[in-house]
Amino acid sequence: MAPLKSKLSLTRPFNQNFLVACMLFCLPGIYTALTGLGAGGGRPGSADVANKTNAILYGLLAFVGLFGGSILNILRPKVSLMVGAIGYPLYVGGLWYFDTTGNSWFPLMSGAILGITGGFLWTSAAYVQFSYAEEKSKGLWSMRSLGAIVGSSISLSLNIDQVKPVGVSAPVYIAFIVIHSAAFFIALFFIIHPSKVVRDDGTHIALFRKASLWTELKATAKTLLDWRYLLLAPAQIVCEMALGLMSSVNGECLGSTRCRGSTNSRKARYFNLRTRSVNNLAYQAIQVFVPGLLTCVLDSRHIKSRRTRGLIGIAIMGSVAIGASSGLIGWLEVNHVDSLDAPAGADWHDPEWPGLFICYVLFGSIYSGYQMCTEWVLSATTNDPEALARVAGMFKFYSSVGMMLSFILAGERVRFLWQVLLQLVLYALGIAGIVWVLIFHIKESNYFLEENVIAPASTEAKRNQEGLEGPYVDGYAVEDASPREVTDEKK
Numbered sequence: 089m090a091p092l093k094s095k096l097s098l099t100r101p102f103n104q105n106f107l108v109a110c111m112l113f114c115l116p117g118i119y120t121a122l123t124g125l126g127a128g129g130g131r132p133g134s135a136d137v138a139n140k141t142n143a144i145l146y147g148l149l150a151f152v153g154l155f156g157g158s159i160l161n162i163l164r165p166k167v168s169l170m171v172g173a174i175g176y177p178l179y180v181g182g183l184w185y186f187d188t189t190g191n192s193w194f195p196l197m198s199g200a201i202l203g204i205t206g207g208f209l210w211t212s213a214a215y216v217q218f219s220y221a222e223e224k225s226k227g228l229w230s231m232r233s234l235g236a237i238v239g240s241s242i243s244l245s246l247n248i249d250q251v252k253p254v255g256v257s258a259p260v261y262i263a264f265i266v267i268h269s270a271a272f273f274i275a276l277f278f279i280i281h282p283s284k285v286v287r288d289d290g291t292h293i294a295l296f297r298k299a300s301l302w303t304e305l306k307a308t309a310k311t312l313l314d315w316r317y318l319l320l321a322p323a324q325i326v327c328e329m330a331l332g333l334m335s336s337v338n339g340e341c342l343g344s345t346r347c348r349g350s351t352n353s354r355k356a357r358y359f360n361l362r363t364r365s366v367n368n369l370a371y372q373a374i375q376v377f378v379p380g381l382l383t384c385v386l387d388s389r390h391i392k393s394r395r396t397r398g399l400i401g402i403a404i405m406g407s408v409a410i411g412a413s414s415g416l417i418g419w420l421e422v423n424h425v426d427s428l429d430a431p432a433g434a435d436w437h438d439p440e441w442p443g444l445f446i447c448y449v450l451f452g453s454i455y456s457g458y459q460m461c462t463e464w465v466l467s468a469t470t471n472d473p474e475a476l477a478r479v480a481g482m483f484k485f486y487s488s489v490g491m492m493l494s495f496i497l498a499g500e501r502v503r504f505l506w507q508v509l510l511q512l513v514l515y516a517l518g519i520a521g522i523v524w525v526l527i528f529h530i531k532e533s534n535y536f537l538e539e540n541v542i543a544p545a546s547t548e549a550k551r552n553q554e555g556l557e558g559p560y561v562d563g564y565a566v567e568d569a570s571p572r573e574v575t576d577e578k579k
Contacts, residue, residue: 099280115271116209146488152207152484160477161478164281173271175204211484214476295540296473296474325490333504371448374456375452378453394468410516412451462518463483469534
């Protein structure tokens with residue numbers, strides 16, 4: 089057993105993952121809680137501005153994510169994460185400014201800034217998650233979800249007696265900004281260069297070469313055109329859309345212009361603030377438990393085949409996604425939400441609440457679990473950190489396109505029914521793509537197949553001991569490897 093000092097060393101992959109998770113706790117975790125309070129956390133009159141801000145945010149986030157992997161390979165995680173931490177407190181400040189003054193320029197500008205800086209954050213976080221962990225442990229979700237729980241709890245505690253359909257209070261904004269600001273200093277003082285990351289067995293994760301911009305851009309284009317990732321595009325697009333949809337359903341229901349052709353464009357909140365806060369807290373809380381349960385499947389030592397673990401994981405989350413979408417369609421139709429033309433101000437004591445609460449919890453599990461399955465499959469395609477940086481950027485590009493689409497649909501007052509149906513179709517296509525890639529294109533192990541990657545000492549020792557004569561590499565079946573791949577490994 090390693091001494092305590094080495095367990096706390098910043099060079100350990102686990103500790104670097106943990107520090108990035110702490111940043112996610114402070115930044116998107118808290119941001120998710122604010123967004124979940126209702127289309128960006130503003131007052132009833134701010135829904136249009138919040139939707140426009142989020143559309144700008146995710147449009148720029150998609151653009152930056154497209155090249156984020158290339159930039160990351162040049163700047164490395166420390167600088168990228170520091171840049172990524174700047175935008176979130178500005179964004180919350182912009183929403184607070186709008187709530188106070190009614191002027192929209194600051195939230196729109198801060199949304200644009202967050203779109204740019206957020207691309208750096210998410211690409212870097214996914215890079216650390218994908219490349220620092222060994223094949224047997226590829227998860228990084230619980231800490232971010234915990235941040236959202238803290239944010240939701242802050243809101244609920246401050247608004248427990250608020251039964252009117254109003255916006256978010258100043259103390260909530262202040263608390264969120266303070267927590268956001270802490271992330272910058274985590275990156276400044278504790279994130280290290282990936283070449284200094286050392287596993288507990290003394291091995292480094294990979295060989296790192298100096299990257300050139302032109303080489304990175306060509307490699308990014310090649311990644312985007314890789315047919316494996318094209319098959320996974322629907323899953324990447326839809327995996328975060330649950331947040332945009334449910335924040336709109338929870339926070340505001342557009343007026344009768346949705347389905348009656350009325351000129352009344354007034355926005356109407358279905359639930360009061362304390363009920364929205366409870367919904368939001370449950371949405372975030374389930375995201376702590378679902379990844380933990382999925383980890384027991386995706387990283388299980390009892391299920392030897394990596395392909396089988398992935399298929400079980402997507403079978404679970406795919407069933408939840410299809411079922412929750414169908415249930416939400418039923419709730420919307422039964423309660424005529426798309427026809428709402430006045431603030432309902434419904435409370436948790438009202439009969440309409442339990443149905444949406446169940447849907448909200450299920451969509452919270454989808455937001456974390458479906459996304460986790462998608463990321464797990466992406467990270468299973470390679471162990472090369474430089475390639476995974478580009479994969480991380482691609483993932484953020486696709487997921488941001490999905491979120492941008494979600495907020496554009498909300499801003500354009502598209503009926504909730506059509507929004508849910510769109511997501512249902514994307515979930516189904518995503519499930520099909522993931523299953524296809526898992527069955528036909530995921531190897532049981534990528535170690536010893538990529539020249540830049542350094543395998544863990546235990547894997548190397550097992551390989552040398554068995555001489556690759558047995559049916560397993562590091563305990564993983566290689567029956568799907570071609571004779572040429574196995575022959576090359578033996579050399």
